[in-house]
Amino acid sequence: MAKGAQKLQIIPLGGLGEIGKNMTVIRVDDEILVIDSGLMFPDEDMLGIDLVIPDISYLIENKDKIKAIVLTHGHEDHIGALPYVLKKINVPVYGTRLTLGILEGRLKENGVDSSNLHSVMQGDIINVGCFSVGFIRVNHSIPDAVGLSIKTPVGMIVHTGDFKLDYTPIDGKMTDFRRFSDLGNRGVLVLMADSTNSEREGHTPSERTVGAAFDRAFHNARGRIIVATFSSNVHRIQQVIDTAVRYKRHVAVLGRSMVNVVNISLELGYITAPEGTIVDIDEIHNYRMEQMVIITTGSQGEPMSALTRMSMSDHRKVGIVPGDTVIISATPIPGNEKLVSKTIDNLMKLGANVIYGRNQGIHVSGHASREELKLMHNLVRPKFFIPVHGEYHHLVQHARLARELGMPKENIFISENGQILEFTRDKGQVAGKVTAGMVMVDGLGVGDVGNIVLRDRRQLSQDGILIVVVTMNKQTHRVVAGPDIVSRGFVYVRESEALMDEATARVQQALDRCEDEKVKEWAAIKSNVRDALGRYLFEKTRRRPMILPIIMEV
Amino acid sequence: MAKGAQKLQIIPLGGLGEIGKNMTVIRVDDEILVIDSGLMFPDEDMLGIDLVIPDISYLIENKDKIKAIVLTHGHEDHIGALPYVLKKINVPVYGTRLTLGILEGRLKENGVDSSNLHSVMQGDIINVGCFSVGFIRVNHSIPDAVGLSIKTPVGMIVHTGDFKLDYTPIDGKMTDFRRFSDLGNRGVLVLMADSTNSEREGHTPSERTVGAAFDRAFHNARGRIIVATFSSNVHRIQQVIDTAVRYKRHVAVLGRSMVNVVNISLELGYITAPEGTIVDIDEIHNYRMEQMVIITTGSQGEPMSALTRMSMSDHRKVGIVPGDTVIISATPIPGNEKLVSKTIDNLMKLGANVIYGRNQGIHVSGHASREELKLMHNLVRPKFFIPVHGEYHHLVQHARLARELGMPKENIFISENGQILEFTRDKGQVAGKVTAGMVMVDGLGVGDVGNIVLRDRRQLSQDGILIVVVTMNKQTHRVVAGPDIVSRGFVYVRESEALMDEATARVQQALDRCEDEKVKEWAAIKSNVRDALGRYLFEKTRRRPMILPIIMEV
Structure with missing residues (x-):
């Protein structure tokens, strides 16, 4: 393929429209570079879920094309999914020493081999496939953090990672302004920059x-x-x-x-x-x-x-x-x-x-506020801009900031996980979608809890469950034993005996009606029991517990 | 009883160590006055609970002594429990017009009679039993809010209600500084004041x-x-x-x-x-x-x-x-x-x-910040001070403020719900406890959901439930049908068939073992099933679903 026809794709698999599970794919033709591989902590409505990782179906489908994963720093929302990702795809991982030190511990806990980790220094440049990746020192709330310059056949990408500008850092090592500035001088096609504090005016105080x-x-x-x-x-x-x-x-x-x-x-x-x-x-x-x-x-x-x-x-x-x-x-x-x-x-x-x-001075943020973001934009002076790392409103505010600095609206892309942005040297556009989303991890299960299980957990959590067991004769369809009702999480049974007695009576009536009307299908009988009991309980308690009729055949 | 020997008791039944369900008892001998009657919204761990109200056992035990309930304003955390309280105790309720207007709506929704509501104006003074209650205009995020002066045989109490000092209120009606100042001049025994914003420096901006x-x-x-x-x-x-x-x-x-x-x-x-x-x-x-x-x-x-x-x-x-x-x-x-x-x-x-x-100016708080609180303390100049309306840290910060203003430590009481504070003209002390706490309302049920039900809901919400049903012969203790396993909120069953098959096999083994070892008590059999299945599932999934064995006898 002629070089001029090459296209650069930037596909976020996580971190856009959310805080956490940061992961971005950079693709040129058949070569893929992955930035970060983070986890997210579950929302309150994800009951029982331990953590959430990006859906990496796209990476698994294209695993032969992946040249490397490069890491910006050692926070969970940037490296926490690697124990799961590296079980599925075996590629080299590049990061600074502290980042890899923390990662190694995580991999060990999860029984994942860490022989394919490669340590780099802030300032290094490595070549992987058609990409030349520079690791640029930035200040953040963890040492050894980097932004990235990614030279591709189509143009230069700058990714800030999570960053702030600290003029008096504890270790004396400042965000490498000059490097960002040099890149700006040489021409940057796309800037991706941290939006976490894009709603905060002014400067983030020094650590x-x-x-x-x-x-x-x-x-x-x-x-x-x-x-x-x-x-x-x-x-x-x-x-x-x-x-x-x-x-x-x-x-x-x-x-x-x-x-x-x-x-x-x-x-x-x-x-x-x-x-x-x-x-x-x-x-x-x-x-x-x-x-x-x-x-x-x-x-x-x-x-x-x-x-x-x-x-x-x-x-x-x-x-x-x-x-x-x-x-x-x-x-x-x-x-x-x-x-x-x-x-x-x-x-x-x-x-x-x-x-x-907040007023005690005992904490400062690790992310750049609006004035710092403005400096970064002015140093890098990109042609195109993609705000990353943030909920939708953070991305919108960061996009507004870019517009205030004079960038044309059509050069700013508020993207979303799974969306393909495709760039040539002078044009950027949306070019389709790939599979993206969240995979929930619950104990040892990765992805085995989905919406149906969560919906059940939600109902169980609100009003509990009543189990109605009846033993019936296979031939005659007559009740041999029961109905017995067992409840959990519904009412304190000892103080609600009358309610439960009446509930049992209602079930008995429903079963009698089924017998009178010669209803023989188990499913129909269950449905009758569920309706009769549900109606009675709602009327008496205004609650809607899960009702689970079970018929045992003898 | 000689007047000198009379004792004033102040007993909070809600609102201390929490935001919400404000309710305070003022008692002198056999006469009780109640201030407010609010609800609280449930914490996240109170699964399925609609709202929380104070435990009013103390009021029910002493219902003949209650002269009135007086209301400071129409917010839910001050009037929201009345539909429940008035079902248990029938006493006159005094409040300003808007407060009662809102309350009437709530009572109607709950089918509670509102004929015992008595409207007062800001500035009014009423006599109920031995108490003379003044309704003092204050600014808050709802109109017609009042603080209270409560003249008792032992001394004057001032309760600020929820308040702020707004020098440019929308309706032109300012917090009645002069009244608070007059009370201060005449001598106040106890001040109870709003602590919601006691951590906020400066002044709360005007509406x-x-x-x-x-x-x-x-x-x-x-x-x-x-x-x-x-x-x-x-x-x-x-x-x-x-x-x-x-x-x-x-x-x-x-x-x-x-x-x-x-x-x-x-x-x-x-x-x-x-x-x-x-x-x-x-x-x-x-x-x-x-x-x-x-x-x-x-x-x-x-x-x-x-x-x-x-x-x-x-x-x-x-x-x-x-x-x-x-x-x-x-x-x-x-x-x-x-x-x-x-x-x-x-x-x-x-x-x-x-x-x-926060930075758009489109909202201001309805509660006094520290400088306003200082003014209130200086106007009222009480002998004793009880910070109210707030979590423990709010009360502590408000107590510190009082100390900064020169009040002796022993005259400040950080109290708690149910604690009796007893005052004479020159002494205040803790004098025991009464029943206090929270009553959870879930649908039509008031207090029928307690810790056991919540604990079950929590377990169900985290890992779901497995129900194991076996039909057994009453005489022989042999399995006639089953074991059948039904699960909800545990795993997506269609994708976990192998797991569920093996789970059923483990239950079968446990039952066989019981038969071999001649275990006959249903409770012992259930316990064996629960243990075997629980162990297997934890090993395979690191989850601990609720396991509910049910034995049907035939």
Whole structure:
């Protein structure tokens, strides 16, 4: 095929119109590059679901064409689906050291081989198939994050990854402005940029500002200090350690994921601490309260997390005592507000001084606000723009920002998962759809829970279930035993005996009617029972429990 | 009893340590006054529950002592439990006109007689038993709201109700500062004050500021305007009408509760509109898009509300078209963020310009922020202080505020529902507990859903249910029919046939073992079946569905 006729396709398989499960396909002819492979946490109406991953049917169909998966950073919403994806497709995975360090742990837990992971450095450029991929240093709420430059035969793509612009980063390593600027100078065909904070005016504060807030809190604390934050926020953890050292305190680490990340980060050099600073959680009793800091998980009020257990006096190793200072160094993710509030209340009731909330300076976002996004657009100056990473309203606001900066409307694409955007050197257009969507993971089951199962779980969760069992003679169709009614999640049976007795009577009447009218098909008999009982229960309770008639033949 | 020995008891039955179901008992000897009677919306883990009301066992036990219920305003969390409470105790209810207007509607829906409602005016003082109750005008997000002065033989109580200080209220009627100040001058024993916004620094903006934001939005709108807000926010609705009149638009009202409140408010004069401004929703097609404003419910993304239905192209009367401007004049209540986001996304996808979010000036709170609370404390200058209306952390922050103002720690009581606080003229102390808690309402059932039912609903919602039915001979204990397994909400059965076949085989083995080992008690057989099946399913799926063995005897 002549080079001029080549077409570049950009196909998001996740992360558009949603927060999470980020995954994007870059395709030129028969060569595919995949960016990220994240998971999403289930919505509240996905009852019993543990996590959600992208539908990768398209990748499985085209598995021979995939040259590599490249990763932007080590957050779950960018790498969390890999344990499932790598079971289906075996391709090389490229990422920075910390990203791969965290990923290896996940793969191990899931019994997935990690021999095909390839480590790169911020600044590296690799060649895979027709693509030349540059890993560009960016600031984010996890170290070793990168944006990507993807040189294709059709043109240059820039993908920011999740990013912010931090002029005073903890490790001194700033977002690589010059690289983005150079790319802009040389000409960028398509920019894909993080939209998470596209509704936020101004600049996102530097991670370093949190250090000042920690300093104030440590200065005022008389007893033990407990800091809860995201385990992946390695710079935050470093700041806790640094402040602890200044105030001559030791640090213990609590919570499975926190222990994992701290260990990997110490090993790889992303966290440093003077000899003797970090002590084992089992040794904290050797120190006085005012000599200790505990770093822990649970900043989102997660029910099984260390902080939540402490708040309920249910942790094996640490009990909250009056005089403890608890710093919740995070803002609740939408949906978690009530859990976080409850945790704060319980900690306060145990006598802790809890430092929380937006105005305390104890948390900053990892995503660029509008002014930072404007700078990025101005550095990269792309021909086409696709806002990514965000719910629809985030994408719309990011698109508006691009228009405010002068980009023509027809060069901006608010896309959706599965939509093919096709680009030549001077044109972009929608060019069809591929299979995309969500696959729900429940325990060991990947995709075996679908809409029917969820609908049943929803009905069961609202009003419970009544099971009506009748044993009938195969030949005569006469009732041999029953009807027996068993209910769960409907009413407290001991206090509703009259209701249940009358319900049984109604079923009996329905069965009698069937016998009188010589209804013989099991399905018809069941349907009669279901209707009669459902009507009676709705009239009496205004509830619609699931009703499950079972006929046993003898 | 000598007057000096009389004791004043203040017993919250709801609203402390929670947002909602506000209800407080004031008791002196054998005379009881009740303040408010509200409901609460269920937490997410209260599956299938419609609403929650206070446990009023204490009131029922003491019903002969209750002199009256006095109401502060017409919000659900202050009057919503009355349809249930008045079925159990028949006492006079005092409230302002709009409060009673809204309440009457609720009572009628529930078939409760409303002949014992007595209307008062802001500024009135009534005598009930030994209590002299003054109704003090306050600003809030509903008109006709009052705080209360309650003169008792022991001393004066001031209860702020829900309030804010609005220097430019829509109806020109300000919080009655002078009255609070007069009470302070004459000496107040106990202050109970609204803690909802005790974490918010500064002042809550005036309701009038929203009018300016509406004006901007109306000015820019080219097509139809749809405004979603709380139906009880009558001043907000008035501002929509006023702005509509200025821009020569007609107003239609949509959503059951919105229609109810607008009708009551028009009738009682709390809303005014020039003749012909308000038109029936069925007549909107007689007007051009740019001549219309629709006021609707659904600002919280409630699944059945008018706005949510419109956003899903599922409303019978109004379909969103490109060019519509939708103003969401509310902030999401914690827990509703995702629903609101989804509604915004859906509206945007239909082409609407959606105005939403904290920075648009289109919503203000109805509760006093910290500086306003400080003014209230300084006006009333009470001897004792009880922060009310809020989760524990709100109460703690309000208590801190009182301490900052110089109140001694021992004069501040962070109380809890059911706790008796007892006051003399110079002393306050905790003096025991009464029954308090929550009663869950599910359909017509009040209190028939308890922890066991909820626990079952939770298990059912997570992993579904498997029912195992076996028919056995009463004498021989041999299996006559079955085992049959039916599942709901567990796996999609058609794709899990092998799993279900093997599950049935495991049950059969368990039954065989019981027969071999001559296990005869039904309970023991069931327990064996449950264990064998549960183990197998957990091993294969890592799920723990409810397993319900049923044995039919023949």
